[in-house]
Amino acid sequence: MTPDELSHVLSAALASAVADGTFALDADAVPTSVHVERPKQREHGDWATNVALQLAKKAGVPPRELAQELATRLGSTPGIKAVDVAGPGFLNITLEAGAAGELARTIVESGAAYGRNDSEAGKKVNLEFVSANPTGPIHIGGVRWAAVGDSLARVLEASGAEVTREYYFNDHGAQIDRFARSLLARARGQEAPEDGYGGQYIAEIADAVIADAVAAGDTDPRDLPDAEAQEVFRSRGVERMFGEIKSSLHDFGVDFDVFFHEDSLHGSGAVDRAVARLQDAGRMFEADGATWLRTTDFGDDKDRVVIKSDGDAAYIAGDIAYYLDKRERGFDEAIIMLGADHHGYVGRMMAVCAAFGDTPGVNLQLLIGQMVNLVKDGQPVRMSKRAGTVVTLEDLVDAVGVDAARYSLARSSVDTSIDLDLDLLASATNENPVYYVQYAHSRTCAVDRNAADRSVARGDGFDPALLDHETEAVLLGRLTEFPRIVAQAAELREPHRVARYLEGLAADYHKWYSERRVLPYPDEEVETVHRTRLWLNDAVRQVLANGLDLLGVSAPERM
RNA sequence: GCGCCUGUAGCUCAGCGGAUAGAGCGUCUGCCUCCGGAGCAGAAGGUCGGGGGUUCGAGUCCCUCCAGGCGCACCA
Missing domain, CATH: 3.30.1360.70 (Arginyl tRNA synthetase N-terminal domain)
Incomplete structure (x- = not known):
């Protein structure tokens, strides 16, 4: 039941x-x-x-x-x-033990579908996450959103939603200009601009840009006039950075459906159209030579400049056009994951949503996640390129591997800031609970291998009433909960609940394993009780595998 | 000053109003002649930041104070 x-x-x-x-x-x-x-x-x-x-x-x-x-x-x-x-x-x-035990067969027969539910059925969701500027590699903060965001996407899909994973490239504006100037300066052996970027990767990108240009039969960009040279470094450099970000995310198991370029909004007139629409709706006003959106009508603490007095679009103009674009692409819900350092956007973006006549919190949802802090010897370490304390996605994966990295970032609520100890990261990887869960899974697989050797097969018999041990009642109860956990994780946008559930399931399995033998002893005949327990073993295996998949973590058969 | 998040075991963190507050790691004691000891059993370790309130019942909700993090641009 x-x-x-x-x-x-x-x-x-x-x-x-x-x-x-x-x-x-x-x-x-x-x-x-x-x-x-x-x-x-x-x-x-x-x-x-x-x-x-x-x-x-x-x-x-x-x-x-x-x-x-x-x-x-x-x-x-x-x-x-x-x-x-x-x-x-x-x-x-x-x-009744039999009524509870029947679940083991249900799960095995449902396979990968067990846990799927329809709590978000019919929704077309745009989930935007990471969206780190293409001016450098993804650092540890962005990795958290990659892990949590992708897992949330999986949980929403398992709950029936149609999800588009989207990455917004801020490839328009002053930061990109600084990036281009930094590349050019480095290529010419000059000091980095005062407000520029100075990491080692800048030199690598600069070299790559030159090589790309020469390979394409173009002039060495260093020999071009400043403005032209900077443009070459901008376009080719950004392209390079896009490529690196995409490939490192891919290696992390995170693949986006759409990489959206901010630049395209400005080039296509989308910004102008979005602004015009708000103007027609009477939401804009002129003051001090600039064009403003009256966001205070919708709870923001101050009105926002959309078109600056020099005629350029302010940053929010892109966000306005981008939001409208998502809605016009047919998404019911636009979910955006942001770091706490951007939580100031919430008020204005919700106001933008409302200004278009939409419902904040429904059509637009902003998920604010707290920061990842680096710690060394119990002391916080400020990330600094100069001090060499920037930890990138690659660094993290090199140190602990994809599974441990994804799991440790996805297992806690995004409401809490995470402290990562650099030394601990590099050495004691065994303390990660992911191994506890994965070990339980590989143990179920070991039982399966041994069962095959002893010719114990599920199909030959199943009597749920034989699952009458205390640990079996507990284990079955835990297995029953899985679909609700997935649905709850989707509804609350809290994928970490899946990880916590799996830790509990792994514990229940290990306890059962130590109390009850699946296989007969060497001198015993194979009986229904063994086959029945194999059903339960395999049900656990299935749920562990399904759950780990929702986290983007592998379920190894041996480890 | 205002706003958002956080404060739970030595450490890292769970706990969407329920019964005796949990897990991993760390510490201590046991358990492999038979399915994986990356495991299990047990022990030690807590004023759930402090104080009020709501409720039959509060770690959870409300108010307030304290502490920490992050924000409060015609920057992006």
């Missing part, structure tokens, strides 16, 4: 008690689906609900009395072994 089914049974019992006048409740006060949850204490049964506590006041009945009435009505339901009233009025429900 699944929690959903149990929930319906409870609702029905409640409804019938209201219908025959046992409880004096308005029909609309009766919840359509009763919330059931896994109790922390095993003694409290397989499932528990607090409906009686919540409805007691409305019904004018003491909670325990209300609970007792429900317990009586549930008592004879097939699959339910016992219903107890506990504490202030909880209902603790214990299922």
Whole structure:
């Protein structure tokens, strides 16, 4: 029996008690689906609900009395072994072992589909993340969004949404100019401009640009007049940087569907059209020679300049056009993941959304994630190119590998800032919980290999009532939760819940493994109990694999 | 000054109003003649930052104070 089914049974019992006048409740006060949850204490049964506590006041009945009435009505339901009233009025429900154990077969037969749900079905979602400027390699902060963002995309897809992963290249404006000037200066052996970029990668990109140009039969850009040379370094340098960012993300297991170039918005007239639309809607005004968007009408703390007094578009103009573009491409929800250093955008972007007549928080959702801090010897280390303390995506992967990197970044809530210890990163990789989860998976695979050797096969028999050990009830309960965890991770946009779930599942599996043998001893015959346990082993294997996949982490068969 | 996020075990972090607050790592004690010891069992370790409030019930919600992080441009 699944929690959903149990929930319906409870609702029905409640409804019938209201219908025959046992409880004096308005029909609309009766919840359509009763919330059931896994109790922390095993003694409290397989499932528990607090409906009686919540409805007691409305019904004018003491909670325990209300609970007792429900317990009586549930008592004879097939699959339910016992219903107890506990504490202030909880209902603790214990299922028949067979009813619970049936799940093992369901999971194995569902395969990769187990965990998929329809909580986000029908939604067309644009998920924008990373979007680091193409003026340098992706550093540790961006890697967090790569790991979390891609995992969120996977979780949303598993919940029925159609997701487009999008990366916004800020390839327009002053930062790119600084990047181009830095490349040119470096190529000519000059000092980096005061406001420019000076890392080692600048030299590498500069050299590559020269080589690219020469290979294409063009003049060595160093010999061109300044303006022309800078343009060559800009276009070829940015192209190079795009390539590096794309390939390092790909190596990290993150592939975007769309790389959107800010420059295209300015070149195509999209900015002008978006601004005109807000003007027609009466959201703009002129002041001090500039054109403003009255974002304060929608809760922003100050109005924003869209067209500067020198006639150039301000940065937000691109964002306005970009948002409109996403909506015109048919996305119901535009989700943007931003670092905490950009949370100042929230107010103005939500106002932009509202100014177009959309609903902030629905059509546009901004997810703010806290920063990743570097720590050495317990002391915070400021990332500095000069001091050589910049940690890039490649550095992180080189140090711990893709699986450990993705897992450690995706397993905690983005609301908390993460401290990464550089020394710990380089040495003690074994402390990463990813190995605990992966080990459980490879253990299930080892059992499968041995089962094949002993000719234990699932198909030959399955009797769920034989899954009657304490650790089996716990394990089955955990397996039942998986689809809800995925749905919850999608709804709350919190993929880290999947990782935490897997750690719990791995622990339950290891405990079961140490209590119950899947295979017969050498002198024993193969019996139904062995085959039945193999079903359970394989169900765990499937869920671990499905969960790890949602995190973009591999599920190794051996390690 | 204003706004957002955070404060839970020695460390890193879970815990979308429920029962005795958890995990990994670290420390200590046990457990491999049979399916993987990267594991299991047990122990030690907590004023859930402080104080008020709401509630049958608060780590969770509200107020306030303290501490830390990050923001408050006609920069991008």
